Amino acid sequence: MGRPAQHASDDTRSRLVAAARDVFLEGGVANFSLREVARRVGVSAAGVYRHFDGKDALVDAACAQGFAVFSSYLVRALGAGTPRERMLTSADQYLRFALENPRDYRFIFMSTAEDIHRSAPSLPARAGRKDLAAMAEDPTFRFLVDRVRECMAAGMLDEGLPEKIAVLIWSHLHGLISLRLSGHLGPVGDEASFAALYRESVERMLQSLGS
Amino acid sequence: MGRPAQHASDDTRSRLVAAARDVFLEGGVANFSLREVARRVGVSAAGVYRHFDGKDALVDAACAQGFAVFSSYLVRALGAGTPRERMLTSADQYLRFALENPRDYRFIFMSTAEDIHRSAPSLPARAGRKDLAAMAEDPTFRFLVDRVRECMAAGMLDEGLPEKIAVLIWSHLHGLISLRLSGHLGPVGDEASFAALYRESVERMLQSLGS
């Protein structure tokens, strides 16, 4: 509160994450270079270490900002009138984000912590860390659970564990998008017809989960 | 045929891809090092270039071998008796492969060409390359389309474009597995209960697509 400008000149810090984001979106994970980011901001490579613990932390910060953009897409769906419309619009926004920011989407949902960081802890370690407690904080999941819950309350989805239904729906959406983005879904054709397939698939999903 | 041992001593070549696979599975994409592979085989870094065009080609070779392992899982499903059993067993084998070789699964289905290679051509370029023609050769997709087709012939799936149905099913399976592997599915709990959710989900899917 009254503390006098704790992070007064974090200007370069934010310029670093902005540049990191640029570099990242231009070249992907493989081409990401801490030195290149430093170069663009006009600071020495070592200088970056005054603001971040290292390359990984810098990438994390860039990712966090990408996540903020994603949230801005989802939140627009809250403007819709009925629970059903909010659910459908959420799915739409989810798709829009993926198609308009494919690299961000891949980075957030298709890359694992192992891909990004160099440490390679085995799966159990990650699962143990994330299970239940930490997972409840995943904003994407919470958002979707909320949509499911209000659809249940409105009677257009059968009662049940909202988390379980949310998993089913999210998996389906993510699966379609993920396969599309990774190029395994060639025959679907252009973007418009993929979007159509996506919407058709969402409707079918909701219908099959309703009474 | 009669050509005298064109690749007589490709022994080191195959040892290179074996070592590459080891290194890759141990450390993931980020930690993969051509020099490390060369070191393990007992060859100089430059020597690798006698057998591969560079790091990317080496990774490609390792990936191709991983894909062969994947095929060996799928092909086991063909032993089942009825079309329905073959379909369900295929889904089971798909899951088994993913859970027993999570790194391979991620490498094959969750990483994009951009993640692996350093070049970062925009999405349209990739889509153009893979659309329709090349896609028909994707063994995974062909396999699944076959399963769908014979289920249609057996009357347990409604008639329609098998490719379209295959996309729906595959997306669903992949979505579940992908979210599980990337740690976004914490609350589902242990592996056994995830497998149960997976199977339940497959049944539901088939039922909703049947007459």
Add this chain to the structure above:
DNA sequence: GAAGCTAAGTTAACACTGTTCACATGATGC
């Protein structure tokens, strides 16, 4: 105002990486 402390930056170095080049060497074919 002088002294001291801290945040933010520097340069230099280390141990890596992928890649290329000029060179050795051992087997093969004529």
Add this chain to the structure above:
DNA sequence: GCATCATGTGAACAGTGTTAACTTAGCTTC
């Protein structure tokens, strides 16, 4: 016997992440 060619080598280059020692500007506190 001699040339060819695949297969290997070592040295070098440019680039990477990271660390250490050093400067410097700004603020606090006597």
